Amino acid sequence: xxxxxxxxxxxxxxxxxxxxxxxxxxxxxxxxxxxxxxxxxxxxxxxxxxxxxxxxxxxxxxxxxxxxxxxxxxxxxxxxxxxxxxxxxxxxxxxxxxxxxxxxxxxxxxxxxxxxxxxxxxxxxxxxxxxxxxxxxxxxxxxxxxxxxxxxxxxxxxxxxxxxxxxxxxxxxxxxxxxxxxxxxxxxxxxxxxxxxxxxxxxxxxx
Numbered sequence: 040x041x042x043x044x045x046x047x048x049x050x051x052x053x054x055x056x057x058x059x060x061x062x063x064x065x066x067x068x069x070x071x072x073x074x075x076x077x078x079x080x081x082x083x084x085x086x087x088x089x090x091x092x093x094x095x096x097x098x099x100x101x102x103x104x105x106x107x108x109x110x111x112x113x114x115x116x117x118x119x120x121x122x123x124x125x126x127x128x129x130x131x132x133x134x135x136x137x138x139x140x141x142x143x144x145x146x147x148x149x150x151x152x153x154x155x156x157x158x159x160x161x162x163x164x165x166x167x168x169x170x171x172x173x174x175x176x177x178x179x180x181x182x183x184x185x186x187x188x189x190x191x192x193x194x195x196x197x198x199x200x201x202x203x204x205x206x207x208x209x210x211x212x213x214x215x216x217x218x219x220x221x222x223x224x225x226x227x228x229x230x231x232x233x234x235x236x237x238x239x240x241x242x243x244x245x246x
């Protein structure tokens with residue numbers, strides 16, 4: 040199977056981090072207005088939920104969970120958000136990430152719902168990226184060169200865009216964009232010219 044990945048230069052990585060920080064500050068303003076500073080954490084989980092969160096957790100874990108939640112679609116030009124979108128959510132204990140497609144995926148043997156055991160969340164998972172969810176997908180069969188089962192990082196590079204990165208790939212490699220949807224419209228424009236075509240992803244079984 041042909042596998043192509045995008046590569047980011049060091050300056051692009053630094054730019055992504057700066058842009059991410061600015062975008063997330065804007066994204067969090069409505070949350071602060073709604074919840075209030077003192078109760079923002081309570082809006083995204085009880086004390087019991089936070090105790091059950093994995094130990095590899097950055098100080099921005101709550102905002103990472105909040106920003107990853109929603110309806111998304113793989114970038115497909117003008118067809119983005121029109122077809123088989125998926126919702127991304129988390130279990131009440133924040134130990135499982137759940138991705139549910141509207142329709143079964145032929146590339147995954149007709150599977151529609153995918154669950155990941157969360158291994159880490161936030162800024163500590165894959166520096167310099169700040170908003171990351173690392174998960175081990177149930178039923179995963181692919182292995183790294185070292186023989187370990189593949190683990191996937193969900194990289195939020197803006198409030199309305201994420202990419203998948205496999206934990207044995209180099210920092211700066213990943214899949215094409217997945218964009219947040221509002222109805223049948225994506226909330227962000229993505230210029231794919233500098234990133235190449237889709238690579239391996241959690242949603243593709245090896246040939």
